[in-house]
Amino acid sequence: MSLLCETPNPSRRAVLMTGGALFAWAYLPRFARAADNRDPRLIVIVLRGALDGLSAVGPVGDPDYVSLHGDIALSLDGPHPALPLDGFFAVNPAMPVFARLFKANQAAVVHAAATGYRERSHFDGQDVLESGFAGPGHVATGWLNRALEGLPAGDRVATLGGLAVGPSTPLVIRGAAPVLGWAPQSLPAPAGDLAARVLDLYQHRDPMLAVALQKGLDADRMALDDQMDANAMKPKGGFDSAAGMRQAAQGAAKLIAADDGPRVAALAFDGWDTHVNEGGATGRLATLLGGLDGAFEEFEKGLGERWKDTAIVAITEFGRTARINGTVGTDHGTGTVVLLAGGAIKGGRVIADWPGLKPAQLYEQRDLAPTSDVRAVLKGLLADQFGLSAAVLGDKVFPESGAVKPMRDLVA
Amino acid sequence: MLLGKTYPAGGMGQAEAALNDIARHPATAQHIATAFARHFIADDPPPAAVARLAKVFAKSDGDLRALAMALIDLPEAWSTPMMKLRSPLEYVVAVRRAAGPGPTNVPNQSLGWLNTLGEPLWQPPGPNGFSDRTDSWASAEGMKVRLDIAWQAARQAGDISNPNDMLDALIGPSASPETRQAIARAESKQQGLALLLMAPEFQRR
Numbered sequence: 001m002s003l004l005c006e007t008p009n010p011s012r013r014a015v016l017m018t019g020g021a022l023f024a025w026a027y028l029p030r031f032a033r034a035a036d037n038r039d040p041r042l043i044v045i046v047l048r049g050a051l052d053g054l055s056a057v058g059p060v061g062d063p064d065y066v067s068l069h070g071d072i073a074l075s076l077d078g079p080h081p082a083l084p085l086d087g088f089f090a091v092n093p094a095m096p097v098f099a100r101l102f103k104a105n106q107a108a109v110v111h112a113a114a115t116g117y118r119e120r121s122h123f124d125g126q127d128v129l130e131s132g133f134a135g136p137g138h139v140a141t142g143w144l145n146r147a148l149e150g151l152p153a154g155d156r157v158a159t160l161g162g163l164a165v166g167p168s169t170p171l172v173i174r175g176a177a178p179v180l181g182w183a184p185q186s187l188p189a190p191a192g193d194l195a196a197r198v199l200d201l202y203q204h205r206d207p208m209l210a211v212a213l214q215k216g217l218d219a220d221r222m223a224l225d226d227q228m229d230a231n232a233m234k235p236k237g238g239f240d241s242a243a244g245m246r247q248a249a250q251g252a253a254k255l256i257a258a259d260d261g262p263r264v265a266a267l268a269f270d271g272w273d274t275h276v277n278e279g280g281a282t283g284r285l286a287t288l289l290g291g292l293d294g295a296f297e298e299f300e301k302g303l304g305e306r307w308k309d310t311a312i313v314a315i316t317e318f319g320r321t322a323r324i325n326g327t328v329g330t331d332h333g334t335g336t337v338v339l340l341a342g343g344a345i346k347g348g349r350v351i352a353d354w355p356g357l358k359p360a361q362l363y364e365q366r367d368l369a370p371t372s373d374v375r376a377v378l379k380g381l382l383a384d385q386f387g388l389s390a391a392v393l394g395d396k397v398f399p400e401s402g403a404v405k406p407m408r409d410l411v412a
Numbered sequence: 413m414l415l416g417k418t419y420p421a422g423g424m425g426q427a428e429a430a431l432n433d434i435a436r437h438p439a440t441a442q443h444i445a446t447a448f449a450r451h452f453i454a455d456d457p458p459p460a461a462v463a464r465l466a467k468v469f470a471k472s473d474g475d476l477r478a479l480a481m482a483l484i485d486l487p488e489a490w491s492t493p494m495m496k497l498r499s500p501l502e503y504v505v506a507v508r509r510a511a512g513p514g515p516t517n518v519p520n521q522s523l524g525w526l527n528t529l530g531e532p533l534w535q536p537p538g539p540n541g542f543s544d545r546t547d548s549w550a551s552a553e554g555m556k557v558r559l560d561i562a563w564q565a566a567r568q569a570g571d572i573s574n575p576n577d578m579l580d581a582l583i584g585p586s587a588s589p590e591t592r593q594a595i596a597r598a599e600s601k602q603q604g605l606a607l608l609l610m611a612p613e614f615q616r617r
Contacts, residue, residue, distance in 0.1 A: 139540060180552060181552065185528075193599075201591060201610075206615075209550060216553050216554070216555050217556055219553070219556075
């Protein structure tokens with residue numbers, strides 16, 4: 001068994017503390033779109049607990065795969081065949097939406113990827129993944145927030161700020177740049193005109209609280225949009241459940257799709273720490289992957305015409321052992337996948353410098369060896385979507401990472 | 413090697429010696445004094461108050477009781493306007509004290525409120541704990557959730573005698589005329605109580 005493993009403890013519901021500055025996106029004028037009519041968005045999904053990349057996107061063409069991953073290895077045969085991506089890789093059958101997007105060149109995979117972190121602590125691994133720093137211990141700001149800060153003053157994307165979806169603001173988007181929080185709510189809405197009366201009182205006595213409350217009510221209304229029944233946005237499950245993931249994406253999509261809504265967003269989904277009974281084509285991990293697939297579908301639906309300018313990236317702190325353990329699960333490992341989806345993605349590709357799965361090819365003889373740096377992928381997306389320079393990316397957004405070059409041409 | 417000083421190897425004693433030196437380091441006094449003053453006085457506490465507390469911390473060799481007494485003696489602790497927002501834990505406790513334990517008298521609902529407000533009991537997101545600054549809690553989502561909580565608590569309150577009397581009991585001396593008026597004009601006792609639980613004088617401290 002591995003060390004330092006804690007069962008994720010998601011607070012089931014709601015909430016979001018926006019880290020800091022308040023902003024008034026609800027009141028901004030609608031800007032004319034840029035001349036090329038591109039209006040890019042970037043959505044970051046953090047999969048906490050360490051996703052088994054070899055079960056999400058299986059190297060079914062690798063002769064050593066089955067012997068390592070045993071009964072939970074994906075296969076192109078059998079009752080639950082994996083969905084082929086190319087001649088070598090196949091995606092978990094729980095992800096038909098991703099497979100469809102891949103075929104339509106709107107989804108891609110970067111395989112055998114890892115951050116610069118090489119230990120096996122979830123906490124430290126997530127800190128590195130989300131803070132964007134080279135090592136653990138930086139827990140105040142995340143790379144996505146610093147990317148907003150790195151944009152030129154007055155830049156539209158920076159002005160519109162970010163969106164944080166989840167039980168608490170994910171580290172990746174914490175920081176000085178303005179962030180709006182949203183999550184499905186579980187409490188009954190106040191009856192009558194209570195909200196209006198409280199707002200009126202705040203406007204007379206406490207303008208700061210008035211602004212905050214007004215924005216909270218606006219965000220909730222926008223996320224609900226045209227759904228007549230507010231109950232439709234009651235939590236359907238935590239962010240470690242398929243229904244909860246789908247719902248989080250559904251609400252977030254409405255906020256992000258708005259002309260004056262945030263252009264970057266962060267969500268955190270829990271539950272990927274599959275030490276025991278992980279399952280393969282079906283089972284625990286497949287259920288979670290189905291939730292992630294549902295989130296992709298909700299973003300595609302909810303973003304409407306803005307889908308074509310959107311990039312979604314799903315990242316996790318590290319991978320899992322290549323060989324299954326004695327409890328039909330996998331332990332903390334190294335290399336894993338980065339999943340990319342969205343109309344902006346130059347898809348239909350599994351990007352991998354495949355290291356192989358023979359004992360000598362494994363990292364420390366146990367993990368998929370990392371041959372791509374997750375930061376290169378993220379830098380590539382930030383550069384292509386928002387025009388951030390390699391210098392800003394290597395210095396400010398991902399400190400001390402100048403040697404990690406942005407991966408080119410991820411965006412169509 | 414720590415802060416320029418080398419500690420000879422030798423089991424527990426080595427760590428204890430290092431910890432003692434860290435505890436007596438001037439930066440520690442400053443850090444603790446700032447955290448104290450931030451919690452009780454203001455997000456950005458007056459430097460004079462922090463300096464005074466740091467001095468007491470150093471002089472008393474880290475006696476938190478002495479620090480607390482010094483805080484009470486500080487004029488700034490009494491004169492600073494109520495600008496801090498109650499943290500979720502403080503708010504939920506205050507709501508319970510004001511409106512009662514709820515229908516079942518079990519903590520589940522209160523714990524759920526804390527989760528929803530982003531301060532799950534004893535589960536901070538990192539070792540540095542929850543934020544102690546107002547702008548971390550006075551967020552759009554946070555205030556909207558407080559409104560929902562105030563309404564739920566008011567609806568569940570068994571016997572609301574008179575919201576105006578409750579105002580006097582809970583926030584009497586600090587209540588503004590606008591708050592008094594808003595509560596007096598409420599359309600129901602439940603709404604009056606919910607307004608009281610949302611009043612700036614109830615949210616801030």
